[in-house]
Amino acid sequence: MKPLLEVKQLSLAYGDDSPVLADVSFTISEGECLGLVGESGSGKSTLAKLILGLEKPDQGEIILNGVHFHALRGRALRDARKQVQVVFQDPTASLNPRLPIWKTAVEPLENYPEVVPAFLSGVRDSSRNMAAVLLDKVGIGPELMDRYPYQLSGGQRQRVAIARGLSLQPKLLVCDEPTSSLDVSIQAQILNLLKELKDELKLSYLFISHELASVRFMSDRIAVLKDGKLVDVFVSEDLLEDNRHPHTRDMVKAVLE
Numbered sequence: 001m002k003p004l005l006e007v008k009q010l011s012l013a014y015g016d017d018s019p020v021l022a023d024v025s026f027t028i029s030e031g032e033c034l035g036l037v038g039e040s041g042s043g044k045s046t047l048a049k050l051i052l053g054l055e056k057p058d059q060g061e062i063i064l065n066g067v068h069f070h071a072l073r074g075r076a077l078r079d080a081r082k083q084v085q086v087v088f089q090d091p092t093a094s095l096n097p098r099l100p101i102w103k104t105a106v107e108p109l110e111n112y113p114e115v116v117p118a119f120l121s122g123v124r125d126s127s128r129n130m131a132a133v134l135l136d137k138v139g140i141g142p143e144l145m146d147r148y149p150y151q152l153s154g155g156q157r158q159r160v161a162i163a164r165g166l167s168l169q170p171k172l173l174v175c176d177e178p179t180s181s182l183d184v185s186i187q188a189q190i191l192n193l194l195k196e197l198k199d200e201l202k203l204s205y206l207f208i209s210h211e212l213a214s215v216r217f218m219s220d221r222i223a224v225l226k227d228g229k230l231v232d233v234f235v236s237e238d239l240l241e242d243n244r245h246p247h248t249r250d251m252v253k254a255v256l257e
């Protein structure tokens with residue numbers, strides 16, 4: 001399958017500290033979900049920030065659809081940015097408390113008036129109608145459209161954040177611990193929703209979590225990050241194989257115990 005994202009020998013250190021990421025390389029194909037798992041502090045969120053263009057690497061390259069991301073400037077950078085969107089861990093922090101949720105859902109489309117996602121083609125002239133379609137995709141009915149974030153449950157807020165992430169019909173959605181702030185009972189609903197949306201909209205995901213079970217459920221392949229280095233990359237079905245890296249085996253053991 002064609003690589004959508006190529007990450008090549010990425011390294012980053014903050015100041016004189018030891019590197020947060022060292023020589024990290026991987027690819028994500030079109031339509032693939034790559035799970036990224038690692039302990040707290042292993043560098044997962046930093047890697048996400050690099051892919052989103054929020055940080056610059058000291059060394060290495062990020063290539064999106066054949067284009068070198070960090071070489072881009074101006075309009076070309078703006079065009080590339082819309083292809084990669086993100087859903088963060090805490091929807092309360094990522095939603096504007098002063099906006100009704102329908103406005104938050106379509107905000108990115110206001111910054112990119114030229115973008116017409118296929119699923120919004122019939123309603124592009126009305127922000128409110130676009131919001132209704134988007135929110136419906138994530139299971140938020142029109143009766144909730146005018147609510148503010150504080151009037152929703154955590155799971156509903158994360159659904160709105162997902163709607164916003166999808167609004168520009170990105171190629172890649174970076175999901176950075178998208179269920180970690182939610183009740184266990186709600187986590188499975190959000191994972192199922194993300195899976196359905198991935199198939200429906202033919203998205204690729206970088207799915208980041210410290211929870212092996214969620215990563216295994218979501219991902220086609222799994223990459224294991226330890227102290228800023230990728231120590232293991234494998235297809236999800238091979239998680240329990242004998243030839244896994246010792247660190248991966250330790251993580252599996254910890255879950256089973």
Ligand SMILES: Nc1ncnc2c1ncn2[C@@H]1O[C@H](COP(=O)(O)OP(=O)(O)OP(=O)(O)O)[C@@H](O)[C@H]1O
Binds near residue numbers: 038041044045046
């Ligand atoms: N802006 C920064 N300045 C200095 N150090 C940083 C900065 N951001 C992250 N770090 C350090 O980089 C390391 C990796 O952090 P990162 O947030 O990427 O890890 P993580 O795997 O996402 O952890 P968690 O699962 O706890 O979110 C940590 O030691 C962190 O303290």
